[in-house]
Amino acid sequence: MIHSRSKPIIQTHRFLLYHFRTHMDSRECHTFGPKKPRTKSKQEQHHRTTKKQRKSTPFLEDVKKVQDPEEALSLFHEYHQSGFRHDYPSYASLVYKLAKCRDFDAVETVLGYIQDYNIRCRETLFIALIQHYGKAQLVNEAIELFHRMPSFDCFRTLQSLNSLLNVLVDNDRLLDAKEIFDRSDEMGFRLNSISFNILIKGLLEKDKYEEACNLFDEMLEREVQPSVVTYNSLIGFLCRKGDVDKAKGLLEDMIKKGKYPNAVTYALLMEGLCSIGEYKEAKKVMFDMEYRGCKPTVVNFGVLISDLGKRGKIEEAQSLLSEMKKRRFKADVVIYNILVNYLCKEGKVAKAYKVLTEMQIRGCQPSAATYRMMVDGFCLSGDFEGGLKVLTAMLNSKHCPRLETFCCLVSGLMKYGKIDDACFVLEEMEKRKMRVDLNAWETLVRDTCGDEAASKLLTELISVIQ
Secondary structure: OOOOOOOOHHHHHHHHHHHHHHHHOOOOOOOOOOOOOOOOOHHHHHHHHOHHHHHOOOHHHHHHHOOOHHHHHHHHHHHHHOOOOOOHHHHHHHHHHHHHOOOHHHHHHHHHHHHHOOOOOOHHHHHHHHHHHHHOOOHHHHHHHHHHHHHHOOOOOHHHHHHHHHHHHHOOOHHHHHHHHHOOOOOOOOOOHHHHHHHHHHHHHOOOHHHHHHHHHHHHHOOOOOOHHHHHHHHHHHHHOOOHHHHHHHHHHHHHOOOOOOHHHHHHHHHHHHHOOOHHHHHHHHHHHHHHOOOOOHHHHHHHHHHHHHOOOHHHHHHHHHHHHHOOOOOOHHHHHHHHHHHHHOOOHHHHHHHHHHHHHOOOOOOHHHHHHHHHHHHHOOOHHHHHHHHHHHHHOOOOOOHHHHHHHHHHHHHOOOHHHHHHHHHHHHHOOOOOOHHHHHHHHHHHHHHHHHHHHHHHHHHHHO
8 A cells, every 4th residue: 555755856845845835825824624715605696686586585595595694694784775674583593693603793783683673582592692602602791691681572581591500600600600590589580400400510520529419409408309410410420530339329319219310320330330440340230221121322332332442352342333233223423433443543444444334334424533533543554545545535525634634644645655645635725724834844844855855945945935
C-alpha cells in the first residue's frame, strides 16, 4: 500500500508554496467547518425576484427554505409590506429560525413586534428560546425572558420553570438555580420530581452528595415521589466514586419502595462494577436483571464491550457482539464505535475497517466519530492511502474531519510521493474554509522535506505573507 517517493523535491516545494498562498489569501486560521456561502443560492435569489409568486406562497413554506437569518427577516418584512398579515405561526417560525442561528438581537426585535401587534404566544416558544439562550451561554437573558413571559400574555407553567432550572444548572449557575427553586412557591409553582432531579443533578456534579440526599429527603417531605431518574442520578454518582456496595443498597431500597429499575439503572451499576475490576459480576448483573423483569438493552452490552476494549480483550468483545446478534439485539453506532476505537488503538486497523464495513452492511450508518477514528487509525499505522479512502467516504457522507486529521493525511501522502492525492485533501480543506496557521505549515514542511530543505522553503513561505 505504501510506495516510495516518486516526485522530485522541487515539485513538493512548488506544491507547498501554491497551497500556502491559497490558504493565506484570506488571513484566516481556524478549525471550524464550512461557512455560509457569500453568493445567494438560486432558491434565495428567487424570493427576491418573484414577488408575485411569493404572494401566493405561504410564508411558512418559504421561510423553511431560507438558511440565512438576515434573509429570513427580510422575507418576513417583504411579506408584511405586500399586505400579508402575520399570525402566531409566522412569528414563531421566524423566532425559531433566528434563535437556531443564534441571531439573538434579531430575536429581540421580533419579540418587540409580537408585543406591538398583541400576538398571543404559546409557552413552547419561550421554552425553546430559554433553551437556545442556555446553549449560547446567555444565562442572564434566559432568566430575564422567563420573568418577561407574562408581559406577552403567556401563562407560565412548571415546564418553563424546569427549563430555566436546567439551563442554570448546565451553565454552572447552581446558586441561582437554588434561589429560583426556593422561590417557586412565591411564584405559584408546585415543584415536581423533574424540578428536584435537576437540582440533584447539579449538586452531584459539584460532588455534594450529602446535600443531594437532603434534597431527596425534602422530596419525600413534600410528598413528591422520586422517579427512576432520581435514583439513577444517585446510583450513578456512587458508582463513579467506586462505592458500589452503597449503590447496590440504594437499588434494593428503590425496589422496596415500588420503583422499578430500568436498563440505565443496571448499566450504571455494571459500569461501577467494571470500574473496580468486577467484570464477571457486571456480566452477572446483566443476566440477573431479566429475572427482575427488566430486559437488557444495547446500553448494557455496551458497558461490557467497552470494558473489554479498555483491557485489550478485543476478541472477547467481538464474541459478545456475536452473542448480541444471536439474541437478536441490533448493535447501534455506539457499540461499533467502541470496537473501532480500541481496534485502532491496538494498531489493528484492517480489523477495524472490517467492523466499519460490517456495520454498513447491517444498516447502521457510521457517525462522524467512526470515520475520524478510522482515518486517524490508518494515518497512525502509516497507511495513508487507506486513510484517504475512508476520508473520501466520510466527505461523501457530509461529515468533516478535524484539522489535525487533514494535516496528518497531507503530510503522509506527500512523504510517499502522492502529490495529487495531497492536493485533493488540501482542496477539500479549502472548500470547508479550514486553514492552516504558520506553526502547522512549519511542521508540514519539516515533515515533508526534512530539516535541510525546510529552512529555505520556510523563508519563501514567510515571504508570501510579508
